[in-house]
Amino acid sequence: MTELSLSIFNSKRVLRxxxxxxxLLAVPFIAAVVRQIFSGSDWSAVGARLCPLGCVMLIGGILFIQWIMDVRSGLVDGLVNCLGLRRKVVVSRVLCGVTIFAAQMLVFVLILSIRF
Structure with a gap:
């Protein structure tokens, strides 16, 4: 339960x-629009394959930078000392990343389902 609370806290911090x-919203939006525009060519398939990869790399970079800033500010040390386990803090970051990725893929699929 602690991991879920920390994950919600991290998601709010990122989305704030x-x-x-x-x-975070522009990447799947641009990929979906490009896929719709070039629907008859090979670029459509390339865009569909690269969008999830680009989203994962973007989220990973954001969470890594946030982790470094939290270590420098002492937030991670406080959470680890309070919770007792570093694993809970790491699991909460992973849950945060998975949640944001799911939201991005939902945006991607919704835009693809809309026919222009």
Whole structure:
């Protein structure tokens, strides 16, 4: 239960930044629009394969930078000392990443389901 609470906390921290939220939504949106525009060519399949990879790399980079900033500020040390296990903090970060990735893929699929 602690992991879920920390995951929600991390997700809120990531989504609180407007520019970051815009970038997180822009990647699947751009990939879906490109796929719709080039639906008859090979670029369509390439875009569909690269979108999840790009989203995972973006989320991984964001969470890694957030982790480094939390270590420097002492938040991670406080959480580890309070919770007792570093594993809970790491699992919460993974859950946060999976949640954001699922939301991005939902946006991607919804845009693909809309016919222009």
């Amino acid at each position: 930044c407007r520019q970051l939220s815009a970038v």
